[in-house]
Amino acid sequence: MARSATTSDAFNAIAEGRRREILGLLALRERSVNDLAESLGIAQPQVSKHLRVLREVGLVSVRDDGRFRCYRLNAERLKPVYDWLQGFERCWDHQLSGIKARAEAKAKAARKR
Amino acid sequence: MARSATTSDAFNAIAEGRRREILGLLALRERSVNDLAESLGIAQPQVSKHLRVLREVGLVSVRDDGRFRCYRLNAERLKPVYDWLQGFERCWDHQLSGIKARAEAKAKAARKR
DNA sequence: TTGACATATGCCTATAAAGGAATACGATAC
């Protein structure tokens, strides 16, 4: 079997760096395709393709504005990903505090010598 | 060009659902390969392969325990992903409050009629 | 030492992604 489609969910869609950059730009304001292409320094067709993926997973929406197409971020579609990660928040807190505790124990042992 | 490797970073590694499941299980406690395979209901070789990917991006580490290999979560490697998402938190807050505001405005208009 | 168990790796197949270039499609302005 092949890797699952980039359009299968937000997790797969945001795996690609360019698409994350696009989302970052759209977080600031609506943008047209060429506008994005220029900001990213890549060709327009690629941007259109990335936007297609993002549209298919609902991460962006489009609005027709004359002959332009205005893309807008649909941030709430990122929330499931965020929520999944939040489940791990306590883990890295733990690990950090664990590291801290071990460092302190070591320092204490050193003082005793 | 092809899609970037699953081992290129955490974003790509967690795009695969099975790997997310594995991380979820490891968040609870250390696990051996067969242990994971049984919990997930998939064959051992696939688990080993997924673990290899996770190892390569540093999301898990291994400890040799007799003839078992104990896999452990390295949660802080998820933090960059989490941090990236946090940049969007205010966006969905905005959008949710926007929806709420519009709903209230609508309700208010309805009362006026 | 041999056998049983735990894990990793190799091979094969089907699937598809991303970039580049060309081009089709759509709307506007003249």
Added chain:
DNA sequence: GTATCGTATTCCTTTATAGGCATATGTCAA
């Protein structure tokens, strides 16, 4: 109506995945 601008789509090539299955590697126990 036609040229032009903005965007989407198509074709091609390269690369690599994930799963299934067989097998290599490594470790312990009798």
